[in-house]
Structures are given as structure tokens and as C-alpha cells.
Amino acid sequence: MSNPLRDARDRRLNRIAGPGALVFFGITGDLARKKLMPAVYDLANRGLLPPNFAIVGFGRRDWTAEDFANQAREWILASARTPFNETVFDQLAAGMRFISGAFDDDNAYEKLAETLDELAESRSTGRNHAFYLSIPPSWFDVVCQKLSEHKLAKDENPGWERVVIEKPFGHDLQSARELNQIVESVFPADSVFRIDHYLGKETVQNLLALRFGNQMFEPLWNNKYVDHVQITMAEDIGIGGRASYYDGVGAARDVIQNHLLQLLALTAMEEPISFNADHLRSEKEKVLTAVQLPEDLGQASARGQYTSGWQGGEEVVGFLDEEGFNPLSKTETFAAVRLNINTRRWNGVPFYLRAGKRLGRRVTEIAVVFKRAPNLLFTDHADDEFGQNAFVIRVQPDEGATIRFSSKVPGTQMEIRDVTMDFGYGNAFTESSPEAYERLILDVLLGEPPLFPRHEEVEQSWRILDPFEEYWAAQPEQPDPYLPGSWGPASADELMAKDGRTWRRP
Amino acid sequence: MMIDLPNTTTNKVAKKLISSRRTHGVVALSRVLTLVVITREGFAENAIEAANLASREHPCRIIVVVRGSEKGENRLDVQIRVGGDAGASEVIVMRTHGPNMAADEALISALLLPDAPIVAWWPHGVPADPYNTALGKLAHRRITDSNETSDPTEALFQRASTYRAGDTDLAWTRITLWRAQLASIIDLIGTEGLTGITVKGSENSPSTSLLAAWLTMCLEVPVTIAADKSTGGLSSVRLTREAGDVELSRPSGAVAHLYLPGTAPQRISLPRRSVAECLAEEMRRLDADDVFGEVITRGLALTNLRSIRSSDR
Numbered sequence: 103m104s105n106p107l108r109d110a111r112d113r114r115l116n117r118i119a120g121p122g123a124l125v126f127f128g129i130t131g132d133l134a135r136k137k138l139m140p141a142v143y144d145l146a147n148r149g150l151l152p153p154n155f156a157i158v159g160f161g162r163r164d165w166t167a168e169d170f171a172n173q174a175r176e177w178i179l180a181s182a183r184t185p186f187n188e189t190v191f192d193q194l195a196a197g198m199r200f201i202s203g204a205f206d207d208d209n210a211y212e213k214l215a216e217t218l219d220e221l222a223e224s225r226s227t228g229r230n231h232a233f234y235l236s237i238p239p240s241w242f243d244v245v246c247q248k249l250s251e252h253k254l255a256k257d258e259n260p261g262w263e264r265v266v267i268e269k270p271f272g273h274d275l276q277s278a279r280e281l282n283q284i285v286e287s288v289f290p291a292d293s294v295f296r297i298d299h300y301l302g303k304e305t306v307q308n309l310l311a312l313r314f315g316n317q318m319f320e321p322l323w324n325n326k327y328v329d330h331v332q333i334t335m336a337e338d339i340g341i342g343g344r345a346s347y348y349d350g351v352g353a354a355r356d357v358i359q360n361h362l363l364q365l366l367a368l369t370a371m372e373e374p375i376s377f378n379a380d381h382l383r384s385e386k387e388k389v390l391t392a393v394q395l396p397e398d399l400g401q402a403s404a405r406g407q408y409t410s411g412w413q414g415g416e417e418v419v420g421f422l423d424e425e426g427f428n429p430l431s432k433t434e435t436f437a438a439v440r441l442n443i444n445t446r447r448w449n450g451v452p453f454y455l456r457a458g459k460r461l462g463r464r465v466t467e468i469a470v471v472f473k474r475a476p477n478l479l480f481t482d483h484a485d486d487e488f489g490q491n492a493f494v495i496r497v498q499p500d501e502g503a504t505i506r507f508s509s510k511v512p513g514t515q516m517e518i519r520d521v522t523m524d525f526g527y528g529n530a531f532t533e534s535s536p537e538a539y540e541r542l543i544l545d546v547l548l549g550e551p552p553l554f555p556r557h558e559e560v561e562q563s564w565r566i567l568d569p570f571e572e573y574w575a576a577q578p579e580q581p582d583p584y585l586p587g588s589w590g591p592a593s594a595d596e597l598m599a600k601d602g603r604t605w606r607r608p
Numbered sequence: 609m610m611i612d613l614p615n616t617t618t619n620k621v622a623k624k625l626i627s628s629r630r631t632h633g634v635v636a637l638s639r640v641l642t643l644v645v646i647t648r649e650g651f652a653e654n655a656i657e658a659a660n661l662a663s664r665e666h667p668c669r670i671i672v673v674v675r676g677s678e679k680g681e682n683r684l685d686v687q688i689r690v691g692g693d694a695g696a697s698e699v700i701v702m703r704t705h706g707p708n709m710a711a712d713e714a715l716i717s718a719l720l721l722p723d724a725p726i727v728a729w730w731p732h733g734v735p736a737d738p739y740n741t742a743l744g745k746l747a748h749r750r751i752t753d754s755n756e757t758s759d760p761t762e763a764l765f766q767r768a769s770t771y772r773a774g775d776t777d778l779a780w781t782r783i784t785l786w787r788a789q790l791a792s793i794i795d796l797i798g799t800e801g802l803t804g805i806t807v808k809g810s811e812n813s814p815s816t817s818l819l820a821a822w823l824t825m826c827l828e829v830p831v832t833i834a835a836d837k838s839t840g841g842l843s844s845v846r847l848t849r850e851a852g853d854v855e856l857s858r859p860s861g862a863v864a865h866l867y868l869p870g871t872a873p874q875r876i877s878l879p880r881r882s883v884a885e886c887l888a889e890e891m892r893r894l895d896a897d898d899v900f901g902e903v904i905t906r907g908l909a910l911t912n913l914r915s916i917r918s919s920d921r
Contacts, residue, residue, distance in 0.1 A: 106799060106826045107791040112899040114784045114889065118792040146877070149785055152792065153866055153874035189863045190877045226871050 119145075119547035121152045122230035122261075123197075123221050125214070127205065127245055128237035129159035129170075133268070137299075138236065139174050140181040141539035146194050147184040148536075150544055154225040156197035158217060162204055170200035183537055197225050205237065206244045211252040218254070222261075229261030232546055236268060239281060246288040255288045266295045266546055269360045273351065274571065275564035282557045295546050296560065300361045300466075301553045302538030302545075305501040306368065309468070312495070312503065314373050319493065322472065324447045329490070330601075331369060331453045332469040333362050334608050336461035340408065340586070341435065345424045354405075354437040354567055354574075357457035361466075363390065363563040364555065365497070366453055369468055370443055379552040383559065390562035394444045399573040401600065402441075405434035405581040406591035408460035413587035418460065420586075432574070434581040435459045436590045438597055439570055452601065456594065460586040465608040466497040475508075479516070492606070502526035611688040618718040621686050621700060625719075628690065639697075641725045641891065644743055645672040646711055647732060649703075654883075655731040656699055661884035663697035666891040669721050670699045673711040673743075682706030684715075712742035725749070725894045729887070732756045734763045737770040748894050751887070753778040754814045761913075764814040768904045773896035779814035780900050781886035785878055786819060786842060789856055793847070793866070799827060801850035808834040809842040811915045816842050821907035822899075835915035841880070 108115065124142065126134055145151045159170050174195070179186055199217045203210025221227050231254070235245060246265075249255040255263055265285060272278030285294055300306055313319055322328070335357050341348045348356070367386040374381040396402035410420035422429045436458030443453065472491040492506040503525045511517040545553055574581075582591035589605060598604050611628060613621060643663075645655050652674045659670045683706055689699040700719055704711065720726060728747035730738065734757055738744040754763035754777050767777055805823050809816030816833060819842060824831045836843045844857035852869030862879035 105791060105794045106828075107787070107794050107823075109826075109899050113893060114781075114897075114899075115788045115791055118788060118795075120792070120795060149788065149877060152796075153876040154871070187862075187877060189875060193875045193877070224872065226868065 116148075116150055117548055118150055119152060119155070119544060120230060121154050121226055121228045122232060122547055123156035123158055123218060123225070123227045124543075124547070125158040125160060125218075125231060125233045127160045127233065127235050127241075129161045129200075130163055131236050134236050135177045136181050137537070137539050138234065138543070139177045140183065141537050141543055143174075143178045143182050143191065143194060144184045144537065144540050145544055147182075147187055147190045148540075151194075151547075153193055154197065154227065155194065156199070156221045156225045156227050157194070158214065158221075159198070159200045160205075160210070160214065161200075161202070163200075164202050165200045167199050171195040171198045174198060183540075197221070205241050206248065208248070208252075211248045211254070215252050215254055227261075229259045230263075231261065232264045232266060234266040234546075239267075239270060239272070242267065242281060243284050246284050250288040262293070262549065263289065264293045264295060264546060264549070265289045266297055268297050270351070270355065271296060271360070271560045272564065273355055274568050275561060278557075278560050278564050282560070286557070291557065292551065294557070295542075295551065295554045296557075297542055298360050298364055298555055299538040299542065300497070301364060301555070302540075302542040303497060303501075304536075305495060305497045306365070307553075308501075308503075309365075309368050309495055310377075313369075320373075323470070325449055325451045327472055328451050329471050329473040330451055330603060331366075332471065332606055333365050333369070333453065333455045333467075334469070334606075335362060335457045335466045336464060336589075336608065337459045338413070338461060338464045338587075340418060340460045341421060341424060345427050348435075349428060349431055349433050352405075352433040352437065353435055353457045353459065354439070354570060358437060358439065358455050359563050359567045360555075362455045362457060363566060364559075365468055366390075366393075366441070366455065367559070369470070370445075370448055370453070372447070377552055379550070379554075382552045383556045387556070387558050387562060389443060389445070390559060390566070392443050392445045392448075393562075393566050394442045395566065395569055396440055396442065399570055400577075402439060402597070403570055403573070404436075404438045404591060404593040404597045405574060406436035406458065406584040406594065407431075407433075407581045408435050408458075408586045409583045411586045413460065418586045420583075421459075422580075430580070432577075432580050434574070436461070436581070436584060436594065437570075438590065438594045440597065440601075441566065454598065454603075454605075456590065456605070458590055462587055462589050463608070464499065467608050468495045468497065469493070469606050469608075471603075471606070494606075500526060609689070609691045611690075613686040613688065615683055616686050617684065618686075618702075618715065621688065621702075622718045624688060625698070625700075628688065639667050639669050639721055639724060641666060641668045641727055641894070642719075642721045643668050643670045643697075643891070644716065644726060644728045644747065645670060646728060646730050646743060647672065647674055649674055649676060651732040652701065655729070656701070658731070658882070658884040658887055659729075660697060660699070661882075662887040662891060665888045668697050668727075668891070669719070669724075670697050671716050671719055672699065672701045673716065674701060674703045675711055676703055676705040678707050680706055682708045684709060710742060713746050716743075727751065727891060727894070731883070734766065736766060738767075738775060739770065739772040748774060749890065750775050751778065751890050752776075753883075755779050755782075759812070760814045761812050761817065764817060764904075765908070768908055771901060771905050773898075773901060776890055776897050776900055777814070777818075777904075778883065778886045778890070780818050780897075780903070781889050782815045782881055783819050783822075783842065784889060785881065786845070786856075787822065789864070789866075789876060789878065790823070790845060793854060793856065794827075797847075797849070797851075797854060797868070802827065802829055802847060803850065804829055804848040805831045806834055806844075806846040806848070807831060807842070808836045808844040808846070810837065810839050811835045813841050817908065817911070817913050818903060819845070820913065821911040822903045824911045825903060825907035831911060833913060833915045835917045 371385040371389040374385045438456035470493045494504040505523045508518045509521045584591040685703040687701040725748040727749045729751040734752040738750045757763040847854040855867040858864035864876045864878035866874045
């Protein structure tokens with residue numbers, strides 16, 4: 103049905119989500135409190151949610167709808183991006199319900215079904231239901247099963263059902279497949295939304311704009327000019343209270359498998375013929391499939407564990423010294439890998455991926471480092487690190503892009519030095535730049551999947567990571583120690599040094 | 609920080625901009641456009657405030673030309689505002705006096721950002737033909753505000769008769785949220801059985817006229833405008849349908865009510881938009897707004913703009 107009020111040229115009109123109900127499993131979790139509920143409120147406040155929108159919390163707490171609304175108010179007051187507006191909140195709160203029960207409690211699902219029926223009446227949700235599973239993956243099985251048994255996953259009524267799942271999507275290829283089988287046995291593949299919140303960030307979307315909306319980068323974006331690519335995601339915090347979750351997972355599974363390989367795919371992929379979900383995902387999938395593992399995995403990877411020490415003026419506890427933690431753990435808090443992409447465009451250009459905790463500072467960036475210019479004129483600098491151009495996309499914080507190039511130093515001599523040219527979304531922009539979750543939740547409600555990875559992408563990324571994990575697991579020794587506040591263990595530097603390169607200081 | 613440069617020239621201003629950047633480390637980060645505000649004494653500060661707010665979304669250089677008396681001695685006084693006094697922008701307020709100090713390209717060209725688009729904004733009073741003014745020709749986008757004139761409806765028709773691609777009017781921007789809600793209502797209920805629409809709003813409100821014109825043009829049903837003395841702008845839109853009427857109504861405040869047949873009224877946040885918000889929306893896209901162009905050149909003519917007062921009914 104076409105709507106004559108919607109004109110493709112009329113770009114002032116935001117698309118507003120249609121009526122529906124969002125069911126949050128694990129509503130009392132950290133993510134739901136700090137990100138999801140505030141994002142839903144921000145969407146409502148920006149006028150992007152329909153007025154009759156409904157939110158159902160599902161959790162073990164013994165809450166009434168009012169208790170839930172009161173809690174939600176506090177979460178929103180604490181973490182929402184936009185100012186608090188009583189009217190908007192009241193409208194939203196009128197559509198809030200709470201189902202108290204365990205994830206395997208049949209009675210609770212009965213109540214959920216009744217509640218959704220009631221909301222279809224009182225809030226005209228049109229029986230459109232999105233189930234957001236903000237819960238540990240070990241529960242996916244049970245919840246999907248129960249949703250299916252209670253005819254909530256696919257009901258005969260009009261209206262859509264969608265399911266949203268968060269990483270981790272398994273812990274290896276095998277488990278990812280099993281997990282997917284569970285979810286896709288209940289929900290059709292195109293109703294499954296896998297959230298990687300990095301993909302909702304403006305800068306990541308801007309990567310596509312920079313690459314394909316400009317003429318000046320793409321001609322250089324290949325092995326003729328690019329020497330190598332470094333993708334870094336560094337955190338300055340440690341494991342803290344998440345030790346029990348983190349043990350056995352590690353930096354590679356936690357970050358490289360999803361965020362960094364997605365960034366790699368967006369950096370390296372060919373131009374999609376449109377922003378249509380299928381086109382975009384096919385290109386990402388193609389390039390991930392073309393990723394080649396190095397023959398000697400030990401030579402092409404490094405891992406580390408942060409030790410106790412002083413970082414930025416405070417004393418921090420080392421990974422192995424966390425209370426109640428297994429001091430013999432082989433879980434890595436820092437991982438770096440080298441990958442090759444076996445395509446005409448990238449053959450011979452290594453991609454270095456690193457991720458870690460307790461590093462120098464919190465930063466995520468993609469650095470495309472160009473080959474050295476043939477230095478005939480400025481021979482004084484032939485051997486040092488000057489003269490290598492770089493294009494850096496800063497994903498967070500301080501979102502923006504930097505170009506690094508050489509310039510003459512003022513004076514009588516022909517001295518050159520590297521300078522940077524900076525584009526910042528700037529502090530000025532952050533005020534109006536929406537949170538990644540706002541964008542992603544809205545996309546779920548609108549049913550627009552381009553920013554969500556498909557299962558095939560998830561499989562590909564496990565295919566890439568699994569051999570490293572197996573190799574590391576087979577090593578008798580623990581990962582190399584590194585000091586908090588540093589940029590990882592010495593072995594990470596050696597990984598680069600073997601190739602005659604160094605890590606950028608992000 | 610404010611720097612006053614009384615009785616000066618743009619050449620000196622440009623030099624001062626560069627030197628202040630050196631000495632005070634005031635950096636110009638990624639300015640995306642030059643906003644030229646053409647105004648008169650008495651209206652300048654409000655306009656600057658709105659422009660500063662809008663600059664948070666679009667870092668820009670703001671040049672405010674305040675035209676003083678055309679008589680007397682020729683004189684240009686300039687004030688540069690940077691840092692905390694200028695939001696995310698740098699503001700150059702140029703007060704011109706005397707017969708030869710026209711607000712034209714020659715006056716400001718040294719201060720325009722290289723290669724960046726230029727947006728001209730008349731916050732108060734609409735020139736008869738904005739494109740054919742000295743600064744209008746220079747601009748990629750010309751923003752007027754027909755509401756801020758002595759006769760808004762007259763101003764709107766004037767805008768229609770001189771419309772050029774790149775023109776836009778804040779009366780149109782003010783109804784974006786209404787239009788978005790109406791579009792999503794039509795998403796929900798479709799257009800089947802829609803027999804007529806009543807748009808209620810204050811008389812002499814260009815926003816009301818534009819909304820009526822947009823609906824007439826797109827939906828091809830009779831649209832009636834009903835006068836509402838109690839408000840300063842739009843107050844409600846009623847869709848008359850065979851399956852029951854739908855009404856979106858905002859009698860006052862920031863909350864609208866949506867009445868759909870068979871359901872309880874729903875409350876929607878639909879605040880009046882500030883000038884700064886409208887300006888920020890205008891600067892989001894710098895290409896021509898074709899839909900506005902069609903509404904003002906074609907839709908207005910199709911629409912019965914005579915308001916029906918309650919006494920006529």
C-alpha cells in the first residue's frame with residue numbers, strides 16, 4: 103500500500119516506527135537499564151515511536167507494571183541522552199507491562215500471551231511483536247522454545263514477530279551453528295536481528311560515506327598504495343566484576359570475532375550496488391570469505407594478560423589476581439592477529455587486528471597505512487617512520503577521521519615532518535548524534551536489516567577465529583603478561599616487527 | 609570571547625580572525641557552511657542565539673549583517689565572537705551605516721569560508737524576491753520566515769510567485785513534525801474511504817496554509833481550513849473517513865492527542881519548534897527542497913485557503 107504523503111524526495115520526514123510491542127527479556131540487566139530503555143525513551147522523545155507503543159519487561163523480579171515504570175523512570179533519568187519530558191514518559195509508561203517469572207516458567211509465558219492480547223486491544227499494537235533477548239545465550243534455547251510453544255513466535259494473526267539477539271553469537275563455529283539452528287527453527291531468518299552495536303555508530307556508517315561517497319579515497323584503496331591496515335579496539339578498563347563471564351571467552355572472542363571483523367569487512371569490501379540489506383551483507387560476506395589465515399598461526403598472533411600495577415594514577419588489580427579468579431587461567435585479555443585477504447584488491451596487504459583491556463587509553467580506530475613514497479628528494483628520512491601516509495577513522499571516542507601526511511618544516515633547510523589533517527564530528531556534533539542503540543532499535547521496529555549481520559557473516563568470522571583459538575588452547579603456557587596502561591605484551595610488537603612494521607600509537 | 613572592531617573594514621576583520629586563532633588557540637574545526645544572517649537592529653541578538661544553537665549540529669561561520677541607517681556617514685562596525693560566546697561557530701556581527709554600505713557580496717566576500725556552501729537567512733521580514741537580492745544570488749539556500757512579517761499570508765504568496773529552487777521558508781519547517789505524524793497515520797489507516805480533511809488553525813498562519821496545500825496536493829481530497837482564534841498556529845487536523853474520523857489535535861502545549869476510531873485517545877509529544885530547531889533542520893540538507901517547491905507553486909493554487917469561521921458553519 104503506497105502512502106501518498108510519503109515522497110522519496112521529502113527527506114524531512116523521518117520514518118516513524120509503526121505500532122508494536124517490544125518485549126525485553128532480561129530487563130533488569132545492565133544493558134537494558136543503561137542502554138536499551140534510555141534508547142527507547144530517546145526514540146519516543148524524538149517523536150520516532152508511535153504513541154501507542156508498548157514495552158513488556160520479562161524478568162524474575164516480583165514487579166508490577168507500576169514498579170517497572172518507576173524503575174524505568176530512574177534508568178531513563180540516569181542515562182537518557184535527551185532531556186526528560188514528563189508527557190513523553192507518561193505516554194510510554196502507560197504502555198509498560200511487566201511479566202514476573204523465570205525464563206522457563208510456562209505460567210509466565212501464558213501471562214505474556216495474555217498481556218500481548220490485552221495490548222493489541224488497549225494499545226492497538228497491531229500484533230507486531232519484537233522479542234529482545236538481552237540474556238545469556240545459554241537461555242536462548244529455552245526462551246525460543248517457550249515462545250514457540252506458546253504460539254508467540256509465529257502466530258496466525260496478522261502482524262510481525264521479530265527477535266533481537268546480542269553477541270556473543272556462540273563461542274565457536276559449532277556453537278554458533280547450534281545457536282542459529284535454535285533461533286531460526288523458531289523465527290524465520292529474516293526476522294532475526296543480530297545486534298552488533300558498533301554497526302549502529304555514526305562513524306561506522308560514515309566509513310561507507312567516506313569510501314564510496316568520495317572520489318579521492320577509493321583509487322588508493324588497494325594493494326598498490328596501501329601498505330597495511332591496523333584495526334584497534336582498546337579499553338582502559340579491566341575485567342572487574344565480569345571475571346566469571348570473561349574466563350574462557352577472552353579478547354578475541356569478545357571483540358575480534360564480532361566488532362573488529364565487521365570493521366574489517368566494511369573497510370575491505372567492494373562497493374555494494376545499494377544500501378539494501380542483501381547487497382550490503384553480500385559484499386561483507388564476500389570479503390570475509392576471502393580472508394585467508396596465515397600458515398603459521400603462532401607467528402601471526404599474540405596474546406597477553408594484564409598484570410597488577412599502576413595505571414594513570416590508580417593501582418589496578420591484574421587479571422590473574424582478581425579475587426576468586428583462577429590464577430592458572432589461559433584466557434587472554436589482549437589479542438592481536440594478522441590476516442590476509444585473498445582478493446585482487448588486497449592480496450599482499452596484511453590486516454592487523456588487536457583488542458585488549460587495560461591498554462593505554464580507550465580508543466577504537468581503523469588506520470589505513472599507505473606505502474612509503476619513493477624518497478628521492480628527502481633521503482634523510484628514508485629509514486625512520488616519517489613519510490608514511492595514513493588515513494585513520496576514529497570510531498570512538500572523538501569520532502572523526504585524520505589524514506597524516508608530510509609537510510615542510512619552516513626554515514632554510516628542506517626538512518619534512520609528518521602533520522595531520524583532522525576532521526572531527528567534534529564535541530559539537532555529539533549532542534545531536536544518536537546513540538547506536540537508538541538507531542538499531544528503530545531499525546528493528548521498521549524491519550530494516552542492513553546494519554545487522556547475517557548468520558553467514560557470523561559463521562565466516564568464526565571460521566576465521568576458530569583456528570587461532572584452537573592454536574592458543576593447545577599452547578601449554580599462559581598468555582604473555584603486560585603492564586596496565588601499556589599497549590600490550592612485547593609479543594604484539596614482535597608480531598609487527600617480524601614484518602618490518604610497528605603499531606601506531608592510537 | 610568578543611573582539612570589537614569599530615569603524616573597520618572586512619580586510620582587517622579577516623586578519624583579526626586569523627591572528628586571534630594564533631594567539632588564543634581558537635580553532636576552526638570542520639566548518640561546514642557559512643550562514644549569512646540579514647537583519648536589522650533590534651532583531652539581531654535573537655537571530656544570533658538561534659543560529660548559535662543550530663551551529664551545534666552544523667559547525668559554521670555566522671556572518672550577521674545588521675543594516676543600520678542608510679543616511680549619514682559610511683561606517684562599518686564589527687564584532688567577532690568566538691569560543692564560549694559563539695557556540696560551535698564563530699560569529700561576525702557587521703553593523704553597517706550610511707548610503708554606501710550595502711549588504712552585498714563585496715561587503716562579505718572576504719569572510720566567506722572557501723568552498724563551503726552559503727546559506728542566507730532573513731529572520732525577520734521577507735524581501736520581495738530573495739533570489740534577486742545581492743546576497744540571495746550568492747547563497748545555495750535562502751531561508752525566509754513568512755510568519756515574521758506584518759502580513760504572513762501575503763508574504764507566503766509573494767514567496768510562491770518568486771520561488772526558485774533553493775528557497776525555503778520556516779513556516780514549512782514548523783510543520784515537519786505534523787507532517788511526519790500525519791504520514792505515519794496514513795501508513796496505519798491508508799487512504800481508502802477518505803472523503804475530506806479539515807485543518808484547524810489560526811487565520812493568517814502560513815503554516816496552516818502550507819499544511820492544507822500539502823494535503824490537498826498529495827491526497828487529492830477536499831481540504832477545508834477552519835479558523836481557530838485560540839491559538840497562534842495549527843491546532844488540529846481531522847481526516848473524515850467512511851470508517852470513522854481520525855483526528856490529530858494539539859489545542860495547546862506540547863502534547864497532541866490522536867483519536868482513532870475504537871481506541872482510547874493517545875498522547876503524542878508534538879512540541880512547537882523553536883527557530884533554532886527549524887534552522888538546524890534547514891541546514892541539514894543544502895540541495896533544493898522539491899516537495900516544498902511543489903507545495904508552494906502548485907499546491908497552494910489548488911487549495912481553498914479561505915478560513916471558515918465558526919459563524920459560517
